[in-house]
């Protein structure tokens with residue numbers, strides 16, 4: 407395990423610094439392979455970062471964007487991570503990027519996960535960039551404490567892809583990339599904000615709480631490379 411902690415002065419500074427770091431990594435991917443890929447998280451944290459990243463001058467027509475995880479809701483739901491990305495990242499210069507959703511209508515969550523696994527595999531692994539978030543319960547991606555498929559999601563024996571996840575704290579059924587799909591991203595970032603999340607992260611790094619290790623702690627422990635942590639109060 408290795409991680410590098412970048413403490414930024416405030417959320418605006420973080421959004422701009424992370425957009426610079428990520429756009430440089432995408433530009434490197436385009437220069438090296440003619441295309442680049444990024445998997446992003448949802449929730450409330452990434453909005454300002456998405457807005458900043460959408461204005462960066464790279465060849466977005468060569469970039470494919472997908473999601474680290476999704477709620478099993480259609481893109482017109484206010485709970486949809488697809489909607490968050492569409493309204494905040496796929497704008498300005500980044501409107502030229504291709505987007506690969508995880509949610510698919512017309513079937514159940516397992517069907518959506520199977521379709522998404524195929525579509526994400528077609529982007530090509532490893533991702534150039536993967537941005538993880540973290541909840542106050544220590545979940546990252548949709549690796550929720552107590553999740554019905556948590557062990558499977560975290561195991562390197564599970565093939566790269568998208569699986570379903572159900573957990574008490576998750577609300578609706580989730581679709582999540584597996585740890586195997588995320589762990590070797592060329593740039594792997596954990597983006598968190600606020601003192602409460604820093605406290606959870608410190609607890610995770612110390613091994614968890616009375617219920618055992620937090621999913622984010624297991625991820626940080628097992629990634630082969632360095633996780634760049636971006637945090638602001």
Ligand SMILES: O=C1O[C@H](COP(=O)(O)O)[C@@H](O)[C@H](O)[C@H]1O
Pocket residue numbers: 447448449450451452474475476477487538539540541542546547548
């Ligand atoms: O449910 C989710 O939560 C986490 C963290 O969200 P936040 O609102 O605390 O920023 C997010 O990383 C994940 O993608 C999302 O599905």
